[in-house]
Amino acid sequence: MDHDLPPLRLLTAFAAVVRTGSVQAAAAELNVTQPAISQAVRKLEDHIGLALLDRGSRPARPTEAGIALAATTTESLSKIADLLDRMRQAEGARAQTVTVACSVGVATYWLMPRLSLFYRAHPDLLVNVVTTQSGAPALADGADVAIRYGHGRWSDGDVHHLFDEAVEPVCAPSLRARFEGPVPREAAPLLHVRTSDASWLSWAEYLARTGQPRMHGGGQSFTNYVQTTQAALEGHGMMLGWRSITGALVASGALVSAGLAVLRPKDAFYLALRAKRTGEATERFAHWLRSHARAEYKPD
Known part of the structure; x- marks a missing residue:
């Protein structure tokens, strides 16, 4: 025809x-x-x-x-x-939009509070957020960049270091107030995150790597970090606080350090970008995110 x-x-x-x-x-x-x-x-x-x-x-x-x-x-x-x-x-419109993938905890406690600063600097751009349970979300269809925690040796895109992590037990102020010194591990329930992510730090690993006696069982388990954080805020126990996620809550006083050892993992947070088809919005967002992370997480 x-x-x-x-x-x-x-x-x-x-x-x-x-x-x-x-x-x-x-x-x-x-x-x-x-x-x-x-x-x-x-x-x-x-x-x-x-x-x-x-x-x-x-x-x-x-x-x-x-x-x-x-x-x-x-x-x-x-x-x-x-x-x-x-x-x-x-x-x-697509040229002015960037989609970022990250875990639920990173999106809730780290990325979203900082997006207002990004919009002030780039009012013409729009950021869509896709959340996953994993700490190293894939650059699947529709995701321009991914904020990942892990070893950084990924081959599915261009990988850039964002910041190092620090982990320490934290709890509600009411729980910490019950003790004169550090919160005894045996005196407070431990709050756990159930995950298949190999890079995630468990209580058993934390205790082993900080030279503390291992504990067996006890405490509550949750499927993601947001649920665990909420339980800690309500005083149900002691959780492993990742600086990137609970840092703002500690700074505000909603959570406090339990007084135990601080662990600095070898893994870190990275920004992964698609190796191809990165538009102006993606490049501007990635540049801002890296610059912001460098300014916020200066070496100790």
Whole structure:
């Protein structure tokens, strides 16, 4: 069926003749010669096998078939123009949007509180946030960047160091107030996060790496860090506080240090970007995030 369609330039020329009322006016509008317009109309008539202009009148008037074809051509070209305009607008909107993937805890306690600062510096951009349970979310379809915790040796994108982490037990002020010194581990329930993420630090690993006796069992378990943090805020026990997530809560006094050892893991937080198809919005967001992290987490 496509082979039956006449060339678009012939349709455009004929539609201009009908719209302007004459070959002369169409030629002026399209900035071509009158013979070129006349030739285009004749080729179009030959192609479809119908007369489109009544050349017995002066000036030549469109036939009934010509009127129908010109109307359909004009309507179709208008729809194409509208579609192209919407496509350009959509592409422009995408160019001003960046989608970042991160864990629920990082999104809730680290990224979201800082986005207001980003919007002040870049009011023309929009950041979409996709959360996962994992500390190292993949650069799946739809994600331009990912904030990850881990070893940093990933090969699915360009990886940039954001900041190092520090982990220490924290609890509600009411729990800490019950003891004169550090909170005894055996005196407070331990709050655990159940995860398959190999990079996540468990209580058993924390105790082993800080040279403390291992404890067996006890405490509550949760499926994500946000739930665990809420339990700690309500005074239900002692949790491992990751500076990136509970740091603001400690700074505000909502949580306090339990007075136990601080552990600085070898793993760190990184920003992973797609190796290809990174637009201006993504580049600006990544640059701001890295600069902000460097300023906020200066070496001790």
